[in-house]
Amino acid sequence: MKDGKLEIGFIGLGQRGAAYGMTDGSIGLLGNVLKNSNDVIVTAICDRFQERLDAATQKIVEHGYPVPRQTKDYTEIMNSGVDAIIISTSWDMHVKVAIEGMKAGIPVAMEVGGTHSIEDCWKLVDCYEQTGTPIFFMENCCYNKDEALVTSLVRNGVLGDISFCQGYYCHDLREEIAGGIDTHHYRLKEYMEHNCENYPTHELGPIAKLLNITSGNRFTKVVSMSSKAQGMKHYIANNPKYSERLKDAEFKQGDVTTTMIQCENGETIFLKLDTTLPRLYERGLTASGTKGFYNQTTQSVILDNIDHESTKYKDMFFTQENYSEYLPDDWRTITPEQLKSGHGGMDYIMLKNFFHCLKNKKPLPIDVYDAVTWMCITALSEESIAKSSMPVDCPDFTRGKYKQRKTVDVFEFPKIVK
Ligand SMILES: NC(=O)c1ccc[n+]([C@@H]2O[C@H](COP(=O)([O-])OP(=O)(O)OC[C@H]3O[C@@H](n4cnc5c(N)ncnc54)[C@H](O)[C@@H]3O)[C@@H](O)[C@H]2O)c1
Structure with a gap:
C-alpha cells in the first residue's frame, strides 16, 4: 500500500491491458484504472515488448503518477511489493502467471479466455486451495447491464424456473487474427492449431451464475461441433496486406462452433462461437423459464401474461426497458463518463467491485471454481470435436463442494415484491 492506495502490477500490456495499437477509442484496463480508480x-x-512497456509508462506518467517499475519477466512483478496483479496476457500464459502470483501471496485478477488443458485447471484449483490467495476471473460480461437485468429477473422469479439458456460470441475477428502476423496477437496461432469453443466465458459466465453453477448445480456433459474453416482463407486471399505473407497458413478452427452443455439440475445451454465470417457483434443471451423468456438480441422480456396468438413478435422488441427497476444500484448511478470507460461501463463496474472486495477483504464473486469450470469448456469442446462430437464429461473442480456452496452474485439485486 502507498498512501492508503493499493499498489497494482500489470502483466500483459497489449490491446486489452493497455489499449496498445488500438485506434477505436478503447482505453484498456490500464486506462480504466488510471481514469477511475x-x-x-x-x-x-x-510485457515482452519494450515499446509496450514504454507506451504504458507514458500513460501512467501523463495521469500524474510516478514512473512504474518495468520488467519483461513476470516473475519480477511478484517481488515488486504490489498488493495485486492484473493479468491480460495471451491465453496460454494466464494459468502460469496466476499460479506464480498466488504462490507469492499476491491476489490475482485474471483476464478471460478458454484453456486447452484440464490439468492446468486442476493446478489452479490446487494452488488456490494450498495458498488461499484470492483469485478473481475478470469476466466483465457478468457486470453488463443486460446480464444484470436478466439475472435480477431470474432471482426475483419473474421468468419462473429456467430450463434453457443460450449465448453467443459472435464477433468478426478476421482482421485481429490475420493481423497477428504484425501485432504478435496470439489468436493467429490459436486459430491455426486448435478447433474448439475457444472463447466461451463472455456468454457462459453470466449463464453459469444465473443457473447457480458451482453452487448447487454443475455442468455434466459437453457436446461440440464445428463447421468447416473457410472464413480466414477467404479473408486472407482477398486482402493484399496478408495474401502473400499468409498464403500458406492453414486454419484448424471451424468458422462456427456450436456447443451444448447439460447441467445436473436438468437445464441445457447452447453456445455459439462465430468469429471468422462477416457479421455484427452479438452475445444473444437468452433465458427461457416457466413464466417467461429474455432475449438480449431483441432486448425483450416476454412473459406468460401476453396474448401469444395475437401479439406480433416484433412488438416485443426493446421491452426490457420496462424492467429497469430490477437493475442493481451500480447501473442506476453510473455516470456518462464511467459509461465511456470500456465496453459501455461494465469494465468500470467490474474493476470497482474487484478493488472494493480486495480493500474490504470480501470474497471475490467470480472465484477459482467459476474460472476453471467456465474456461475448461474450451478443452472439453476440443475433445468432443476431435471425437466426432461425442459427449464429454465435465470435471467437478469443487470436488463435491458445489452442493453446499452458496451463490455469490456479482451484484446485490433489488428485491421487488409484486
Ligand atoms: N474481457 C474483455 O472484454 C476482453 C477483451 C479483449 C481481450 N481480453 C482478454 O485479454 C487478454 C489479452 O488479449 P489482447 O487482445 O490484449 O492480446 P494482446 O496480444 O494484444 O496482448 C497480450 C499481451 O501480453 C503480453 N504477453 C504475453 N505473454 C507474456 C509473458 N510471458 N510475459 C509478459 N507479457 C506477455 C504480449 O506481449 C502482449 O502485449 C486475453 O486473455 C483476452 O481474452 C478480454
Whole structure:
C-alpha cells in the first residue's frame, strides 16, 4: 500500500491491458484504472515488448503518477511489493502467471479466455486451495447491464424456473487474427492449431451464475461441433496486406462452433462461437423459464401474461426497458463518463467491485471454481470435436463442494415484491 492506495502490477500490456495499437477509442484496463480508480496506483508493469512497456509508462506518467517499475519477466512483478496483479496476457500464459502470483501471496485478477488443458485447471484449483490467495476471473460480461437485468429477473422469479439458456460470441475477428502476423496477437496461432469453443466465458459466465453453477448445480456433459474453416482463407486471399505473407497458413478452427452443455439440475445451454465470417457483434443471451423468456438480441422480456396468438413478435422488441427497476444500484448511478470507460461501463463496474472486495477483504464473486469450470469448456469442446462430437464429461473442480456452496452474485439485486 502507498498512501492508503493499493499498489497494482500489470502483466500483459497489449490491446486489452493497455489499449496498445488500438485506434477505436478503447482505453484498456490500464486506462480504466488510471481514469477511475483513485484508491489504487499502478507501480509495476510487465510485457515482452519494450515499446509496450514504454507506451504504458507514458500513460501512467501523463495521469500524474510516478514512473512504474518495468520488467519483461513476470516473475519480477511478484517481488515488486504490489498488493495485486492484473493479468491480460495471451491465453496460454494466464494459468502460469496466476499460479506464480498466488504462490507469492499476491491476489490475482485474471483476464478471460478458454484453456486447452484440464490439468492446468486442476493446478489452479490446487494452488488456490494450498495458498488461499484470492483469485478473481475478470469476466466483465457478468457486470453488463443486460446480464444484470436478466439475472435480477431470474432471482426475483419473474421468468419462473429456467430450463434453457443460450449465448453467443459472435464477433468478426478476421482482421485481429490475420493481423497477428504484425501485432504478435496470439489468436493467429490459436486459430491455426486448435478447433474448439475457444472463447466461451463472455456468454457462459453470466449463464453459469444465473443457473447457480458451482453452487448447487454443475455442468455434466459437453457436446461440440464445428463447421468447416473457410472464413480466414477467404479473408486472407482477398486482402493484399496478408495474401502473400499468409498464403500458406492453414486454419484448424471451424468458422462456427456450436456447443451444448447439460447441467445436473436438468437445464441445457447452447453456445455459439462465430468469429471468422462477416457479421455484427452479438452475445444473444437468452433465458427461457416457466413464466417467461429474455432475449438480449431483441432486448425483450416476454412473459406468460401476453396474448401469444395475437401479439406480433416484433412488438416485443426493446421491452426490457420496462424492467429497469430490477437493475442493481451500480447501473442506476453510473455516470456518462464511467459509461465511456470500456465496453459501455461494465469494465468500470467490474474493476470497482474487484478493488472494493480486495480493500474490504470480501470474497471475490467470480472465484477459482467459476474460472476453471467456465474456461475448461474450451478443452472439453476440443475433445468432443476431435471425437466426432461425442459427449464429454465435465470435471467437478469443487470436488463435491458445489452442493453446499452458496451463490455469490456479482451484484446485490433489488428485491421487488409484486
Ligand atoms: N474481457 C474483455 O472484454 C476482453 C477483451 C479483449 C481481450 N481480453 C482478454 O485479454 C487478454 C489479452 O488479449 P489482447 O487482445 O490484449 O492480446 P494482446 O496480444 O494484444 O496482448 C497480450 C499481451 O501480453 C503480453 N504477453 C504475453 N505473454 C507474456 C509473458 N510471458 N510475459 C509478459 N507479457 C506477455 C504480449 O506481449 C502482449 O502485449 C486475453 O486473455 C483476452 O481474452 C478480454
